[in-house]
Amino acid sequence: MTTAIRVRGLTKSYGDLRAVDGVSFDVVEGEVLAILGPNGAGKTTTVEILEGHRTRDGGDVSVLGTDPGRGGRPFRDRIGIVLQAAGVDRELSTREALELYGAAYSTPRSIDELIELVELTDKADDRIVSLSGGQRRRVDLALGLIGNPELIFLDEPTTGFDPRARRRSWDVISNLTSLGRTIVLTTHYLDEAEYLADRVAVMAKGRIVADGTPAELRRSVQSDTKIAFDLPRLDEPLVELFDPLIGQGRGRGHRVEFLTPAPTADLAHVTSWAMQRGIELDGLTVESADLEDVYLSLVGEDEDSEDSGRADG
């Protein structure tokens, strides 16, 4: 398998902030890599360095055999970019914009086909300014694919999509992979990463904290079991409940959830604690960890978690 992207020791600082702090990974041809991470983790910075949109401070980067910092027209002819935020000439219609931007590529895709693919057939001749936010994002996606690229960068491509449009764009993206395209995407949606990605890299504070297939990541905390239950309002302190636990707890309102490598012991402790006090543990569940638990345990759940747009909202 040929390497499409090779990144070694990538660094980038903005003033004192090390936005990307020694990142290394490879993407082989035909692979889909999803970069997950909380707001400000450095995902966009990393991806935009690979696209040639930003300069790097250090490290080696090779994209399609080219240094993206020096990639010229032939390089950009082979890649497709959906930026997290980029404008478009909004007085043009979708069709006009696709015609205009498509003309610069050596092998542009069929415009009608693309419009149908992103489901803008009814809106194709309306000015982009009149489209809704999610529809405009689909224009972005179409513009990213117009050049029939072999490598595609998608920075939060489905943010703002309704659930149906999101599913639909997943189909579009999986379709690209079946054509052998290589894709790097960032997302906050774990189900999106799980559905689309061959490999997931979890980024936090400028570093990659985990990298593997979704299954591998799940397995990395697989030994952990999630125990959850509802706790009624109590006057007594909860140290006696939480202190002896082997697993790590977290509460959401009255819901207590924790991951534990020793479910039997922890469960015994929890139930005996409850029985001594005559408390009924409503909604008690014991299940294996899912990708979200992996993610939260990796990025540290107390910071950024409320605005990192998890799939369950």
Place this chain on the structure above:
Amino acid sequence: MDNSLGASRVSLVVRHIRAQNRIFWRVPIGAFFALFLPVMMLVLFVALFGSDTYTTEYGEVSRAQFYTPALAVFAVASATFTNLAINLSIRRDEGILRRVRGTPLPPWIYLAGVIGSAVYMALLGTVAVVTLGVVAYGVNIELTKLPAMLVALVLGATAFATWGVALAALTRTAAAAPAVANAVILPLAFVSNVFVSFEGEAPAWLLLVGDTFPLRHFVISFGEAMSPFSEAPAFLPERLGVLVAWTVVGALVALRKFRWEPAVGASSARGRRGNSR
């Protein structure tokens, strides 16, 4: 090797000029300032001062004869300088320029499209004003001096287009561009024979200001080519030279300072426009 990619450069430039023209017509405000306003001002000024003539060192001239070339030049300055400063900084702040940089389209072709469209609109504005002057007010225009008109027009439009790009490069955010562009061009118009003519009677320092900047040289060069008293070919080489000099300086500024990325903190990629001036 680049030639193997996509359409040829020339056809891409043409494509982008046309796209920008289309955008221009779809945003009425740009068309108003560059095309309609100068025409309207000519009608108004002639209605107000119509019977008036004023004396030059050569003889009596009608007001329309004065205002037609002056307002034609003002149309050029609006369409190039003001519009480019505003439009390019908007396109930068919205992230359109950065999108372009991620495609195989050479960024200069996108720029050429925007500039080419502005120059085209400048020509349209000139034709509209001059045609109105000639047809409605009997303003003098002579075939033998047409080359001088054209040369003045081309050099003037180039200078102001260059400075439109340079000003977009110098303004940090699009929000500032309209104010800065108008703060430059409007006072300049008053000391540059656009709205009022003055030669001997004005204070020396005002004349000096007018002579320093390119607008007055542009107005006088263009007006000379339309004046009933000038001899063909009616070129004013020194004034044209000033236009060229300003173009060179403007081009240096634009080349050194032009940014494709929005400034950090510039209202990016969202909420556009009003194109408010």
